[in-house]
Amino acid sequence: MSKTPKIIYTLTDEAPALATYSLLPIIDAYTDSAGISVETRDISLAGRIICLFPEYLSDEQQLGDHLAELGELAKTPEANIIKLPNISASVPQLKAAIRELQGQGYKLPDYPDEPTSDVERDIKARYDRVKGSAVNPVLREGNSDRRAPKSVKNYARKYPHRMGEWSADSQSHVACMSEGDFYGSERSATMSAEGAVKIELIGKDGSTTVLKEKTPVLAGEVIDAAVMSHQALTAFIKEQVADAKARDVLFSLHLKATMMKVSDPIMFGIVVEAFYGEVLEKHAEALSEVGFDANNGIGDLYATIAKLPTDKQDEIKADIEALYAERPRLAMVNSHKGITNLHVPSDVIIDASMPAMIRDSGKMWGADDALHDAKAVIPDRCYATIYQATIDDCKANGAFDPTTMGSVPNVGLMAQKAEEYGSHDKTFQIPADGTVRVTNDAGEVIFEHAVEKGDIWRMCQTKDAPIKDWVKLAVTRARDSETPAVFWLDANRAHDAQLINKVEAYLAEHDTSGLDIRILAPVDAMKLSLERIRRGEDTISVTGNVLRDYLTDLFPIMELGTSAKMLSIVPLMNGGGLFETGAGGSAPKHVQQLLEENHLRWDSLGEFLALAASLEHLGKTFDNARARVLAKALDEANGKFLDSNKSPSRKVGELDNRGSHFYLAMYWAEALAAQDEDAELKALFGKLAEEFHAKEAVIVEELNAVQGQAVDIQGYYHPNGELTERVMRPSETLNAALALVAKG
Numbered sequence: 001m002s003k004t005p006k007i008i009y010t011l012t013d014e015a016p017a018l019a020t021y022s023l024l025p026i027i028d029a030y031t032d033s034a035g036i037s038v039e040t041r042d043i044s045l046a047g048r049i050i051c052l053f054p055e056y057l058s059d060e061q062q063l064g065d066h067l068a069e070l071g072e073l074a075k076t077p078e079a080n081i082i083k084l085p086n087i088s089a090s091v092p093q094l095k096a097a098i099r100e101l102q103g104q105g106y107k108l109p110d111y112p113d114e115p116t117s118d119v120e121r122d123i124k125a126r127y128d129r130v131k132g133s134a135v136n137p138v139l140r141e142g143n144s145d146r147r148a149p150k151s152v153k154n155y156a157r158k159y160p161h162r163m164g165e166w167s168a169d170s171q172s173h174v175a176c177m178s179e180g181d182f183y184g185s186e187r188s189a190t191m192s193a194e195g196a197v198k199i200e201l202i203g204k205d206g207s208t209t210v211l212k213e214k215t216p217v218l219a220g221e222v223i224d225a226a227v228m229s230h231q232a233l234t235a236f237i238k239e240q241v242a243d244a245k246a247r248d249v250l251f252s253l254h255l256k257a258t259m260m261k262v263s264d265p266i267m268f269g270i271v272v273e274a275f276y277g278e279v280l281e282k283h284a285e286a287l288s289e290v291g292f293d294a295n296n297g298i299g300d301l302y303a304t305i306a307k308l309p310t311d312k313q314d315e316i317k318a319d320i321e322a323l324y325a326e327r328p329r330l331a332m333v334n335s336h337k338g339i340t341n342l343h344v345p346s347d348v349i350i351d352a353s354m355p356a357m358i359r360d361s362g363k364m365w366g367a368d369d370a371l372h373d374a375k376a377v378i379p380d381r382c383y384a385t386i387y388q389a390t391i392d393d394c395k396a397n398g399a400f401d402p403t404t405m406g407s408v409p410n411v412g413l414m415a416q417k418a419e420e421y422g423s424h425d426k427t428f429q430i431p432a433d434g435t436v437r438v439t440n441d442a443g444e445v446i447f448e449h450a451v452e453k454g455d456i457w458r459m460c461q462t463k464d465a466p467i468k469d470w471v472k473l474a475v476t477r478a479r480d481s482e483t484p485a486v487f488w489l490d491a492n493r494a495h496d497a498q499l500i501n502k503v504e505a506y507l508a509e510h511d512t513s514g515l516d517i518r519i520l521a522p523v524d525a526m527k528l529s530l531e532r533i534r535r536g537e538d539t540i541s542v543t544g545n546v547l548r549d550y551l552t553d554l555f556p557i558m559e560l561g562t563s564a565k566m567l568s569i570v571p572l573m574n575g576g577g578l579f580e581t582g583a584g585g586s587a588p589k590h591v592q593q594l595l596e597e598n599h600l601r602w603d604s605l606g607e608f609l610a611l612a613a614s615l616e617h618l619g620k621t622f623d624n625a626r627a628r629v630l631a632k633a634l635d636e637a638n639g640k641f642l643d644s645n646k647s648p649s650r651k652v653g654e655l656d657n658r659g660s661h662f663y664l665a666m667y668w669a670e671a672l673a674a675q676d677e678d679a680e681l682k683a684l685f686g687k688l689a690e691e692f693h694a695k696e697a698v699i700v701e702e703l704n705a706v707q708g709q710a711v712d713i714q715g716y717y718h719p720n721g722e723l724t725e726r727v728m729r730p731s732e733t734l735n736a737a738l739a740l741v742a743k744g
């Protein structure tokens with residue numbers, strides 16, 4: 001390969017972005033000295049907003065479209081991208097980020113909720129491009145390989161995290177619909193030829209509305225469509241509200257309003273309307289006047305009614321309080337601040353929220369700041385059953401034991417926007433009763449659904465090449481790790497039935513002799529995996545995109561305490577490498593703690609593991625010996641880091657993210673000093689390792705001494721770079737030592 005060896009490190013949001021201020025100077029110092037270039041690209045929410053509106057901003061304020069650039073790069077063989085978690089913004093977050101930037105002098109337009117002119121429609125359309133999960137699908141030109149490396153698993157066995165105990169009489173459970181959901185209505189077909197499909201709504205009055213004129217499809221591609229009935233969902237929620245009250249458990253809702261950015265905020269809104277129904281109806285006129293949108297959560301009610309006269313505000317608030325007395329208790333996001341599970345659609349995200357509940361004895365936080373049994377409402381049946389199976393297992397057998405349990409790594413189908421349910425431009429809230437029809441170029445009907453006003457109809461595409469690649473990846477992982485692999489596919493589900501045909505056909509193209517590869521419905525796959533994990537056995541889960549997301553938080557959180565300790569690789573289909581860090585989010589709570597007490601508990605292990613994998617990949621693709629030396633040494637350093645338990649503590653005054661970076665740097669320098677493949681690096685890092693050893697106590701003291709006081713970095717979505725750097729690099733001794741190897 002002719003191009004220069006280069007790694008792209010992404011600048012994102014919240015806790016991982018803060019951690020980057022401390023970690024990147026270390027990475028730069030080590031890679032510079034080896035002649036490897038590490039460049040950054042800004043894909044933060046603020047950065048993505050800024051690049052939408054060049055004509056509104058001064059030259060100095062403008063920023064290029066780094067995400068689009070990386071999206072193109074991901075399709076090339078030289079791609080080597082380290083991708084940290086970023087915010088997938090809900091509307092309330094998007095508005096907050098715009099407000100913050102405006103306050104910093106960025107003359108950005110407001111987000112028009114209900115645009116009334118072409119200019120406003122254009123502004124809204126631009127903003128909507130950065131909403132929800134707008135980053136990951138652009139970069140994911142490959143399928144996903146997420147697992148806990150052996151060293152990490154050993155760490156968890158040696159230093160087990162706390163797991164809440166389970167009792168057999170726990171009242172916690174999952175509630176899902178039995179009809180009228182996506183699962184029940186799904187239709188699916190495999191395209192026989194390249195072409196396009198058209199989506200139309202035929203009204204009861206015979207009128208035709210084109211919902212989407214043209215959706216290109218490739219031969220072999222699987223498309224499917226399903227509908228969630230507004231009425232059925234409302235009826236289900238009302239039943240569940242009553243049932244939670246009767247059983248005296250917390251009511252909680254678990255959706256993925258960030259990734260399923262069109263469908264799930266609407267479902268969230270339907271639940272908010274069902275829960276707060278009487279109050280919202282009573283004050284409908286006033287609430288409509290101020291622009292309250294239930295899809296943005298009950299938090300939006302409190303924000304928008306500020307425009308009403310005080311007595312009206314008080315009346316609405318009193319009515320809500322009175323309603324709470326009749327309703328079941330709500331699970332809380334922040335009981336101190338009165339933020340409920342129904343406040344903001346992006347606060348409770350199912351992949352992280354259900355595992356947290358299972359880790360905490362099946363309980364969630366109540367308004368009284370104590371843990372209680374909860375009803376977890378997961379309306380659609382497609383995947384809800386896996387969580388009930390996990391709860392059943394914990395009730396029968398007690399909590400999982402991190403010191404003995406096996407592992408469930410994942411091979412996930414996600415390349416080329418595979419199975420991006422409920423997002424993007426093929427999901428609609430239906431404006432009138434009728435029939436939604438999908439037709440091909442010849443005008444033949446592929447599927448149709450009877451729909452009612454308010455229903456959510458979604459279509460989804462999964463291309464053939466990614467499916468083939470996914471099957472290959474599964475076979476390779478099963479072979480390399482000598483581990484049984486289970487495809488989590490439900491023959492009773494239309495989409496999965498199509499996939500099963502393909503999986504069977506593609507498996508036949510591989511040598512699977514001696515391998516244990518099965519296809520099981522999700523609930524059975526879960527039962528088998530849990531049974532095995534309790535026996536200390538590993539089972540690879542081979543799943544579609546949604547279960548990839550759910551399982552790569554669920555199992556790591558049970559096995560390791562957090563998905564931040566995962567290795568998360570995306571072998572790009574054109575030969576490049578995308579190295580995601582961990583599987584979890586951007587940890588808003590961690591930022592709060594840093595601002596309040598200057599302690600950052602973010603665990604950068606995912607970044608350390610990703611960097612080692614990225615350097616190794618660079619060493620291979622560019623035949624770069626120094627990258628290989630750095631990778632090998634970093635791998636050793638990661639092992640020592642885990643073995644010595646230098647991960648950040650959660651408590652102020654103790655080693656935090658910055659201190660953990662120092663130890664990683666020290667162990668990495670030691671390993672480079674100990675190797676004999678590259679004499680120059682050996683000498684250079686030998687000096688640094690000596691310096692670190694001599695100054696270890698001083699550096700740790702300098703890093704820990706700053707903790708305990710509030711800090712101000714003048715921004716949440718777009719903090720001041722200089723101030724943040726000062727906060728994140730407080731040890732002069734460490735900074736001076738790094739300068740010994742940095743080439744500048």
Ligand SMILES: NC(=O)C1=CN([C@@H]2O[C@H](COP(=O)(O)OP(=O)(O)OC[C@H]3O[C@@H](n4cnc5c(N)ncnc54)[C@H](OP(=O)(O)O)[C@@H]3O)[C@@H](O)[C@H]2O)C=CC1
Nearest residue numbers: 085086087088258349352562564584585586587588602603
């Ligand atoms: N790949 C990506 O880009 C992803 C992005 N997201 C985005 O992140 C945001 C938050 O999502 P969500 O995952 O629900 O919530 P969090 O980021 O808050 O994660 C949930 C909890 O997991 C723990 N955690 C996560 N990462 C780490 C880490 N590196 N070190 C230590 N603990 C960690 C924390 O537990 P504790 O509080 O106990 O310390 C945290 O509160 C959203 O905007 C979401 O869209 C989410 C998932 C993936």
Ligand SMILES: O=C(O)CCC(=O)C(=O)O
Nearest residue numbers: 088133136258259549583
């Ligand atoms: O893209 C997102 O919004 C979240 C992605 C995620 O949670 C994951 O990939 O595990």
Ligand SMILES: [Mg+2]
Nearest residue numbers: 351549553583
């Ligand atoms: Mg996830």
